[in-house]
Structure formats: structure tokens, C-alpha cells
Amino acid sequence: MVVQVKPGSHQCHRSMDGNQHKVEANILLLGAENVGKSALTVRFLTRRFIGEYGDIDSIYSHTDNINGREISFNIWDSLYPQDSETTETISEKQLQWADGVILVYSICDRSSFEVVRQQVQLIRHAGKKTSAIAPIIIVGNKRDLQHRRTVSSEEGRLLALSKDCGFFEISAAETYHGVLLVFHGLMELIKESRALSKGGAGIKSIVRSMSAVFGKKRLE
Numbered sequence: 092m093v094v095q096v097k098p099g100s101h102q103c104h105r106s107m108d109g110n111q112h113k114v115e116a117n118i119l120l121l122g123a124e125n126v127g128k129s130a131l132t133v134r135f136l137t138r139r140f141i142g143e144y145g146d147i148d149s150i151y152s153h154t155d156n157i158n159g160r161e162i163s164f165n166i167w168d169s170l171y172p173q174d175s176e177t178t179e180t181i182s183e184k185q186l187q188w189a190d191g192v193i194l195v196y197s198i199c200d201r202s203s204f205e206v207v208r209q210q211v212q213l214i215r216h217a218g219k220k221t222s223a224i225a226p227i228i229i230v231g232n233k234r235d236l237q238h239r240r241t242v243s244s245e246e247g248r249l250l251a252l253s254k255d256c257g258f259f260e261i262s263a264a265e266t267y268h269g270v271l272l273v274f275h276g277l278m279e280l281i282k283e284s285r286a287l288s289k290g291g292a293g294i295k296s297i298v299r300s301m302s303a304v305f306g307k308k309r310l311e
């Protein structure tokens with residue numbers, strides 16, 4: 092599975108970074124219903140796949156150690172709005188809260204891919220107005236269900252490329268490792284984005300450095 096990343100210039104509104112300090116970030120999970128947002132969240136928090144998750148809209152806190160550094164994740168596992176009269180599928184509050192976004196679709200649910208296409212557009216559009224561009228990773232989940240696939244890897248990768256997002260195809264049901272790469276990958280993008288907005292470095296140099304970090308990877 093291919094990873095292609097490019098960070099934006101999101102504003103940092105918390106303390107952090109610097110080698111000695113704890114790094115903290117707010118990560119928002121979006122996407123249509125039933126795509127595995129809760130499965131990804133619970134996998135990351137507990138390393139387990141429990142199968143059924145219920146309709147929960149919650150924010151979880153989780154501290155991890157990456158390369159000897161304490162990293163604090165606040166994870167908002169959202170619900171896709173069921174109200175058919177609502178055209179806004181992402182609230183302003185969610186966008187203001189998020190330092191980075193994980194957009195999830197199921198590789199065997201074409202309509203969920205279209206939801207991600209709309210949501211990435213909404214986020215980029217909102218970012219243009221505020222000049223705060225949150226890093227995004229697009230995730231094609233349920234990779235174990237190859238026989239029911241309706242969205243090709245290429246389509247997912249191309250959407251991500253065209254919108255300057257990272258991209259992973261994973262199975263939250265089958266492996267913890269892929270889920271870990273998604274969250275850690277997004278944290279890297281958030282840190283780079285903060286460094287960019289602090290230091291005013293050229294975006295191209297950051298893109299190059301991120302390509303060096305991620306390049307093209309294969310899972311499993």
C-alpha cells in the first residue's frame with residue numbers, strides 16, 4: 092500500500108514541540124457510517140479489534156512513546172450525521188478543534204469513498220478561508236475484504252495525491268501495525284506543519300523532507 096504525504100501550514104494553537112517537551116495533538120476521525128472509524132480508534136487505543144462498537148461520538152486521550160518521546164493524542168471518534176436535512180457533514184467546531192484529520196472510507200463501499208471526496212474538499216475549502224491547512228490522511232479500510240472491493244487502491248491514492256493528503260490502505264480487523272502507521276504518520280505531519288508555521292520554511296522543502304520520511308511503503 093502506498094503512502095504519499097504533503098503537509099499544509101496549519102496553525103499551532105497549543106504549546107509543544109522542541110525536543111524536551113511533550114507533544115500533543117488533536118486528531119479528528121471523519122467518514123461515512125460503518126467504515127471503521129471506531130474500529131481504528133479502538134485498535135490504536137487498545138491494540139484490539141472487538142467487532143462491534145455502537146454509535147459513539149467520543150474524544151479519547153492516549154499517550155504514546157515514539158522514539159523515546161512522549162506523545163499525547165486526543166482522538167475524536169465522530170459520527171456521520173444521520174439527519175438528511177443537514178448538508179454540513181463537518182462542523183466548524185470539529186475543524187477548529189482538529190490539528191489533523193483522518194478521513195476513513197471502506198474499500199467495499201463506493202458511497203463512503205464519495206463522502207471522503209466531499210469531506211476533503213470541505214476541509215480544504217475551510218482551510219483556504221482561515222489559511223489553516225490541517226494535515227489529512229485518507230484511509231481505505233477493510234482491506235481484508237478484497238473480494239468485495241469496489242474502490243481501487245489507485246483511486247484512493249490519486250484522490251490523496253490531488254488533495255495533498257497522506258494515504259493508507261489498511262484492515263483494522265486484521266492488523267494493528269497499519270493503524271499505528273496511520274496515527275504516527277499523521278502526528279509526523281502535524282509536527283512538520285507546526286515547524287513550518289513557526290519557522291516559515293518553504294513548503295517545498297517540507298514536502299521533500301516528508302517524502303524522504305515516508306517515501307513509498309508497503310504494509311505487511
Ligand SMILES: Nc1nc2c(ncn2[C@@H]2O[C@H](COP(=O)(O)OP(=O)(O)OP(=O)(O)O)[C@@H](O)[C@H]2O)c(=O)[nH]1
Nearest residue numbers: 124125126127128129130142144171233262263264
Ligand atoms: N472486515 C472488516 N470489518 C471491519 C473492519 N473495520 C471495521 N469493521 C466492521 O465494520 C463495522 C463498522 O465498524 P465501526 O468501527 O463501528 O464503523 P464506524 O465508522 O465507527 O461506524 P459509525 O460509528 O456507525 O459511523 C463493524 O461491524 C466492524 O466490525 C475491517 O478492517 N475489516
Ligand SMILES: [Mg+2]
Nearest residue numbers: 128129144147
Ligand atoms: Mg463509530
